[in-house]
Structures are given as structure tokens and as C-alpha cells.
Amino acid sequence: MTANAHRTIDAALDDAPVFYPTAEEFSDPMVYLSSIEPKVRRYGICKIVPPPGCAPAFNEDAWGRDTERFDTKQQHIDALKEGRTFKFGKEYTKAEYTTAAIEFDKQFSSLAGAGSETMERRFWDVVETQSEKIAVDYGNDLDVNVFGSMFAATSDGLRHPWDLGHLFAHPLNLLRVIEHEIAGVTKPWLYLGMRFATFCWHVEDHFLCSLNYLHRGASKTWYGIPGVDAEAFENCARATVPHLFKDAPDILHQIITMVPPGVLVQHGIKVSRLVQNEGEFVVTFPRAYHAGFSHGFNVAEAVNFGHIGWLNFGQKAVDVYSKGAFKRNAVFAHQRLIVDASESFARAYDIARASLQSKSIGALTSALRKEMERMLSDEQYFRASLVRRGLQLKEVKPHADNDDVCCVRCKAIPFLSVVRCRCLPTAVRCLSHAMDACSCEPEHRCLEIRASVHQLSNIILRLSHASARGANHQGTRETATTPLSRTPAHGKDAESIKSEHAPLGTPWTDEELMQLVKGIKIHNINLKSQRESRAIMVISIAAMIPTRTQTQVQSKLKKFEGQVRRMTAERRAQLGIEFTPNHADTRLLELKRAWEKRAVNTGAG
Ligand SMILES: [Zn+2]
Ligand SMILES: [Zn+2]
Structure with a gap:
């Protein structure tokens, strides 16, 4: 059975993509990350190898400041399939942890100098057959404000563009507008690992992307599942270990379960794999479940980011959080x-x-x-x-955004509208749970x-x-x-x-908006003469339509269409603006499509 599982791993895991950017491409992390996403979508995770001489340097000073002890999680590798909550391990300073990790390696004489495949076999052997009892202490989620970030400044005294503590401020990172610091999300966490220290299957909060850098030490093996397979993965995990889900429906959120990739592959889930070495980045894209383990002592740092490709997933996360079987607290207000x-x-x-x-x-x-x-x-x-x-x-x-409150029902954080009741005014409800x-x-x-x-x-x-x-x-x-x-x-x-x-989807110009709205009455609203108000009105009207039934939308649209046609014919000469019927048709078609799409999306009719 063990042999079978291994054979499945060997045969069916894809290699996750590895990128070798040029120095120019590497100069802007957010532009580069957005550019590679389409190629990574099928895998969920990928590796980026910095160009020669461009990898961020290790901050020896920060590493040397070693006064605080940190907590660790004690992981029983042979029990990872059982999804037991991790107990606290010993407390260490960085130096003490390093010594302990190197000492620990000596227990595995057969693994001295072993390649990543040998390491992987041994790891899954322990997880799947419980052939050995192995417990390790994992120094995960360490606050860089306390234990330091290991990114050194560049030789010019500047921050390296891929310094994860700096990524938050990038103009293309949507998270930059969050005013309060969220540890591990907008501010990196530091990770100290030893052999077989494991990060179990999980997705990032709000289905965000994550960027992970291995500062120094032994490699990590990663497994990733594309975002589109997230629900299939959850169903599979539920089917494989139903007793775990029965006791703790949010078990995947607790990050304590290791379902073997071979089992997932047998259930038709696409799993890819990569080995991250010292000085290399790993990216996980939206809603990509990932897991992995360390080959030996290492120091890593990770942070979340939200790029253009994350936008849809961010809303999806809110929906899943609020409607999903297992509730999960939002960590910021998406709206x-x-x-x-x-x-x-x-x-x-x-x-x-x-x-x-x-x-x-x-x-x-x-x-x-x-x-x-x-x-x-x-x-x-x-x-x-x-x-x-x-x-x-x-x-x-x-x-202020650090006063945002979760909906008492769904744990989402509503922003634009909030419902309160006189009986308990401090309790907040989102619109869905008003x-x-x-x-x-x-x-x-x-x-x-x-x-x-x-x-x-x-x-x-x-x-x-x-x-x-x-x-x-x-x-x-x-x-x-x-x-x-x-x-x-x-x-x-x-x-x-x-x-x-100038594709179909370009915004309306002022002239076009004026032409469209002039003289039109909807709901007997007399439109004001200012351009701005009219433009706003058009957008508002378009947004209002889906609240009607499908039939009403269609008749309203037909009426509107007729009015616009008449209006354009009458007004063209009068206003002296070129407005060809074809052009008007394209615009109307565009508007019509937008309305129909909205009507369908909101389930009207
Ligand atoms: Zn709610
Ligand atoms: Zn009440």
C-alpha cells in the first residue's frame, strides 16, 4: 500500500513551473508576478529563481540580535494524517533552535547528503505508515517586529525590491490601502524550520496570494493545487478523512492535516510539486491549496499580496466565508x-x-x-x-479600519452598510443577515x-x-x-x-453620456443639466435595473433604446457632434449586454 502511494506520487505529480526572470523583469515584483500568473494558473504554485547576483542578501545583524525566545509548535509527523491540534513545543532563541535542528539531523544517518526525492519518500513513509515516531518543533509565524526581518538592505542602502516587508507598499498591491498592520498578511512572518517540519494543507486568508523566500538553509518540498480545484480538494479531504471534518468542520483552516498528494491524485485532483532551495522564491496564487515540509534547518519569510488577478477571488472568499459550511473570520473588510x-x-x-x-x-x-x-x-x-x-x-x-467588526452571523466584515438592532446595538450584521x-x-x-x-x-x-x-x-x-x-x-x-x-469596453466620453441621457426620463426623474450628474445618473440607472424583474428590464431597455435612437437622430444636427448610428448601436449593445449580465447575476426574474 505504501509502495502504491509512492508510485502514485512519482507518476502523477506535475512539476510546478520555475521562472528565471531577467534582471529587468526582476526589477518590479508586482508587475512580474502579475505577468506570470496566467502560466501558473494550472498549477497554483511556482518558483522564481532570481537572476545571478540579484537575490536579496541575508541580514546577519538582524539574525544576531537574539534576545527573545519564541514558541514553537510540536508536530508529530507520524500523526499528521490524524489532524491533531499541535501542542506547544520548546521555546528557543534563534541560536538555540539552529543548534537543536542541526543536532536533530544527526538522528537520520541514512539521510546525510540525501537528495530531495529520498527525503520526500522518507517523509511520506513516516506520515502514511507511522513506521517511526518523529516529533519536531516548528518555529512558524514569528513576528518580524520582534524577531527581525532577514532581508538586508542593498549595497546602496536601499530596500531590495523583493524585500517582503516592502511589498505591502507597492502601488500595484491592493493590500496597501489597509491602514492597520495585519501580521502575516500585510507584514511578513518569519519561519524557522527543522527536518520534516511541516506546513499542512491550507489556503491563504481571503484567498490572497503569498510570496515566500527561503533565506538560508535546507530546501523545502512544496505541493500545490490550482485555485480552480480548491473545492474538489476540500470535498476529497472531507471524503478521505470524514471523521476529522465531523469533529472539526474548519479543520483545513487550522492547518493541521496532511492528506498525501498520491491520495489526492487518485481522486482526480491535480497536484504539482517543486523544491525550493536557498535564495529562491515560491509564489502561491489565489485559492491555491498548498502544503510542504523542510529537509533540514532553514530560515524563511513570507507575506501575502493582492494583485489584479486576486480581485475576483477576494469577493469569492467573502461569499465562501459567509455561506460556506465552515465559518472563518475575515481579517479585513473586503468592501x-x-x-x-x-x-x-x-x-x-x-x-x-x-x-x-x-x-x-x-x-x-x-x-x-x-x-x-x-x-x-x-x-x-x-x-x-x-x-x-x-x-x-x-x-x-x-x-478607522482597525475598528471594523465582523457580522455576528457570517464573520464577514461589512463596510458600506451595517445593520444594528436596538436590542443589542454593538452586534453588527451584514446586509445578507440583516x-x-x-x-x-x-x-x-x-x-x-x-x-x-x-x-x-x-x-x-x-x-x-x-x-x-x-x-x-x-x-x-x-x-x-x-x-x-x-x-x-x-x-x-x-x-x-x-x-x-479603444476596445468595446472603453468608458463613455462626456459627450456620449450627454447624448445618451439628454431628454430621457426614467421613473419621471428630471435629469439635471450638469454633465457630471447625468453621467452619474446613467451609471446609477444601469446599476438599478437588475432590481427589477427580467420582463421589466427588457421593456425598460426597449423604451430606453427607442428614446436614445430618437434622441440621437434629433440631436445630432442640433449639437453638431458626430454620432453615427453604428457608433450608437455599438454603445447600446454594450449597455444592453451589461444590463442583461447584471440581471442574470442578481437572479432577477
Ligand atoms: Zn453576515
Ligand atoms: Zn433585536
Whole structure:
């Protein structure tokens, strides 16, 4: 049986991708990480080998400051399949741990100088057959504020671009808008490992990405599962060790279970593997379950980050947290992060647009706009229905983000709207659980709103302007620097670059919005004359539509379409703006699609 399991491991595990960036590619971690993600998606994890001479140096001074003792977790390797909670191991200083780890290696004379395959066989032998009793102390999750970060400054006295303590501040890291420090998420943790010290299967909080650096010492073997297989993995783990899930439904969140990769592969889960050596980075992408173990004494550091590819997963995490069988506390308010990041990008785009990151910032700006539109649509739906049910409405000022409170029911952290009841005003409910947690009348409940629909629409509008400016800016810049002699085989000609920067999804210009909205009455609202208000109104209307039934949407759309057609015909000559019917059709089609998509997403009709 053991032999079978090994054979499965050997035969069916994929090699996770390994990247060797050039010094130029390596100069910006967030741009590089976003660029490789499409190639890693099928695996979930990958390894990045810094270019020669570019790996971050070890901070000997920080290592030498060794006054504090840290706690360890005692792991019984032969019992990892049982999912027992780890007890505390001994306490060590860094020097004491190093000595203990090196001493521990001497117990395994047959593993002296062994390769990673031999090491792996022995590890799984112990886990699967309990042939030996092995207990190790793992120094995980050590606070770098106390024990120091091991990233040294560069020779110029600057921070290395891949210094994980610095990643948080990167313009493309969405987590940078979180104002309070979250240990292990926005601030790195330090990990001291010894032979067979294990990180059991887990995903990162909020399905974030993680970046891990092995500062020095023995290698680590990693296993990864692509994000798309996360639920399949959870089901498989549940089926393989049902008794564990029965006793502790959140067992995977406790990070104490080691399901052998061979077993997962037999259940059709795609598992990939890599060996991380000293001076190499490992990345885990959104919702990619991962696990692994150390070959011997080592020092590592890790932190989370959120890039453009994480946006959808972040919302998914909130949904899974709130609706999943096992509840898990959110560690920050996702809505607040999206709103703050959107405001930041709407504001900062002009400053950053000329830099190397401009393309990435443009893409992130558009992605945030989509997220904001979705959030606005949800907010409007819930707010309207709760007010109809009799809840009191109250506008409140946002507070500092470290005072955010979890929903009493689902442990998500709501931000834009919060529901409280008179019977226990300190208890907070998210919009989905507005009526939960007590049986008081709706009139006793208060819907606290921290941002009005107008404020949110305004952010969306500014994001649209920001990405439009970015697209225009890039278009001109690229056109200007493209040599006329360049042939399509070697690069894009100016025309194709221009058309690429004006795809179907580009934001509406002021003129187009004015044309669309002028003279249209919906719900008998007389639109104000200011351009800005009109633009906001269009966005609001588009977001409002899904709260109606499908039939209503269609008839409203038809009416709207007719009005726009009549309006464009009448107004074209009057306003003297070129507005060809084809152009109008494209725009209408785009709007129609957006509405239909929203209607489907919100399950209207
Ligand atoms: Zn809730
Ligand atoms: Zn109540």
C-alpha cells in the first residue's frame, strides 16, 4: 500500500513551473508576478529563481540580535494524517533552535547528503505508515517586529525590491490601502524550520496570494493545487478523512492535516510539486491549496499580496466565508479595501501613468471599476429591499479600519452598510443577515450607510476617467515612439495599437453620456443639466435595473433604446457632434449586454 502511494506520487505529480526572470523583469515584483500568473494558473504554485547576483542578501545583524525566545509548535509527523491540534513545543532563541535542528539531523544517518526525492519518500513513509515516531518543533509565524526581518538592505542602502516587508507598499498591491498592520498578511512572518517540519494543507486568508523566500538553509518540498480545484480538494479531504471534518468542520483552516498528494491524485485532483532551495522564491496564487515540509534547518519569510488577478477571488472568499459550511473570520473588510483602492487609483493615476507600471495600473483601474459597479448594484438592491421592509436608514461616517467588526452571523466584515438592532446595538450584521440574530421587528433595526449611492457612483466615474486618460496617454505615447518602418511581423502598427486602446469596453466620453441621457426620463426623474450628474445618473440607472424583474428590464431597455435612437437622430444636427448610428448601436449593445449580465447575476426574474 505504501509502495502504491509512492508510485502514485512519482507518476502523477506535475512539476510546478520555475521562472528565471531577467534582471529587468526582476526589477518590479508586482508587475512580474502579475505577468506570470496566467502560466501558473494550472498549477497554483511556482518558483522564481532570481537572476545571478540579484537575490536579496541575508541580514546577519538582524539574525544576531537574539534576545527573545519564541514558541514553537510540536508536530508529530507520524500523526499528521490524524489532524491533531499541535501542542506547544520548546521555546528557543534563534541560536538555540539552529543548534537543536542541526543536532536533530544527526538522528537520520541514512539521510546525510540525501537528495530531495529520498527525503520526500522518507517523509511520506513516516506520515502514511507511522513506521517511526518523529516529533519536531516548528518555529512558524514569528513576528518580524520582534524577531527581525532577514532581508538586508542593498549595497546602496536601499530596500531590495523583493524585500517582503516592502511589498505591502507597492502601488500595484491592493493590500496597501489597509491602514492597520495585519501580521502575516500585510507584514511578513518569519519561519524557522527543522527536518520534516511541516506546513499542512491550507489556503491563504481571503484567498490572497503569498510570496515566500527561503533565506538560508535546507530546501523545502512544496505541493500545490490550482485555485480552480480548491473545492474538489476540500470535498476529497472531507471524503478521505470524514471523521476529522465531523469533529472539526474548519479543520483545513487550522492547518493541521496532511492528506498525501498520491491520495489526492487518485481522486482526480491535480497536484504539482517543486523544491525550493536557498535564495529562491515560491509564489502561491489565489485559492491555491498548498502544503510542504523542510529537509533540514532553514530560515524563511513570507507575506501575502493582492494583485489584479486576486480581485475576483477576494469577493469569492467573502461569499465562501459567509455561506460556506465552515465559518472563518475575515481579517479585513473586503468592501472597504475595494473602495479605498478605487479612490486611491482614481486619484493617483496621473502621477503614476508615465512609469513602467502604467499599463498594469490602467488594467487595475478598469478591474476596480467593474468591482465597484458590482458592489454598487448589490448595495442598491439590498438597501432598497431593507428600507421597504421597514428598517430605519441612517448615514454614518466611516471609522478607522482597525475598528471594523465582523457580522455576528457570517464573520464577514461589512463596510458600506451595517445593520444594528436596538436590542443589542454593538452586534453588527451584514446586509445578507440583516434580519438574523434576534427576532425583533424590522422597525427596531437600523441600516447604517457609510457611503451614499452618489458617492460610490462618483468613484466609479472618476475611475472611468482615470482609465480613459490612461488609455489615451498610452495610445499617444506608443504611437509616437513606434518607428514608421516597423512591420506588423515585428510589432504592431500605430493603427492597431490605437484600436487596441479603444476596445468595446472603453468608458463613455462626456459627450456620449450627454447624448445618451439628454431628454430621457426614467421613473419621471428630471435629469439635471450638469454633465457630471447625468453621467452619474446613467451609471446609477444601469446599476438599478437588475432590481427589477427580467420582463421589466427588457421593456425598460426597449423604451430606453427607442428614446436614445430618437434622441440621437434629433440631436445630432442640433449639437453638431458626430454620432453615427453604428457608433450608437455599438454603445447600446454594450449597455444592453451589461444590463442583461447584471440581471442574470442578481437572479432577477
Ligand atoms: Zn453576515
Ligand atoms: Zn433585536
